[in-house]
Amino acid sequence: MKELEERIRKEGTVKEGNVLKVDAFLNHQCDVALYDAMGAAWAEHFAGKNINKILTIEASGIGMACVAARHFGNVPVVFAKKAQSINLDGDQYVTTVYSFTKQREFPVIVSRKYLGPEDHVLLIDDFLANGKALHGLIDICKHAGATVEGIGIAVEKGFQGGGDQLREEGYDVDSLAIVESMDPTTGDIEFRH
Ligand SMILES: O=P(O)(O)OC[C@H]1O[C@H](OP(=O)(O)OP(=O)(O)O)[C@H](O)[C@@H]1O
Numbered sequence: 001m002k003e004l005e006e007r008i009r010k011e012g013t014v015k016e017g018n019v020l021k022v023d024a025f026l027n028h029q030c031d032v033a034l035y036d037a038m039g040a041a042w043a044e045h046f047a048g049k050n051i052n053k054i055l056t057i058e059a060s061g062i063g064m065a066c067v068a069a070r071h072f073g074n075v076p077v078v079f080a081k082k083a084q085s086i087n088l089d090g091d092q093y094v095t096t097v098y099s100f101t102k103q104r105e106f107p108v109i110v111s112r113k114y115l116g117p118e119d120h121v122l123l124i125d126d127f128l129a130n131g132k133a134l135h136g137l138i139d140i141c142k143h144a145g146a147t148v149e150g151i152g153i154a155v156e157k158g159f160q161g162g163g164d165q166l167r168e169e170g171y172d173v174d175s176l177a178i179v180e181s182m183d184p185t186t187g188d189i190e191f192r193h
């Protein structure tokens with residue numbers, strides 16, 4: 001998606017440790033018009049798929065998933081929680097995911113009330129790096145008997161391999177920008193086309 005690539009080039013910064021910082025518009029300060037264009041792009045890619053729910057993971061996926069839902073007939077958005085809470089009741093699907101930015105494992109929790117065998121799910125997230133978060137969400141869908149219809153990602157870091165692994169596993173992954181390489185010394189970013 002040209003608009004997203006341009007924003008990454010203009011406002012993104014490359015940090016040591018394979019970190020691309022895009023918090024000026026994507027995952028701290030949120031450009032809602034950009035989110036809307038991203039939602040439209042995913043809706044075009046997944047047109048014809050019977051999607052009745054969007055599943056994401058806190059925190060950064062939530063905003064863009066909610067805006068994207070407007071392009072999928074206002075389907076409900078469920079976000080997996082990364083901590084137990086007294087506000088979470090009843091039966092839950094639970095798995096564990098290693099967080100790329102926080103560098104530790106988190107429980108990933110979805111209430112059984114909000115995901116089941118009747119669900120045809122679009123997974124959405126801001127970043128796809130090693131694929132840990134997505135595999136956690138897929139794991140939860142498997143436990144729930146839900147069908148994963150596709151995966152919509154804003155920024156995939158192609159060089160970390162998580163996206164290609166998911167494609168090899170047969171998932172339809174639509175990443176709106178795929179970073180093929182990035183250099184923290186020069187700040188250069190190359191995209192895959
Ligand atoms: O493909 P992966 O290697 O799993 O990396 C991608 C995940 O990393 C980030 O989550 P993180 O837990 O780092 O932070 P967040 O709270 O900002 O969503 C991002 O939001 C994705 O969920």
Ligand SMILES: O=c1[nH]c(=O)c2nc[nH]c2[nH]1
Nearest residue numbers: 018019020021100127129
């Ligand atoms: O802001 C972010 N930048 C990244 O490079 C990244 N990788 C996973 N999750 C990420 N979030």
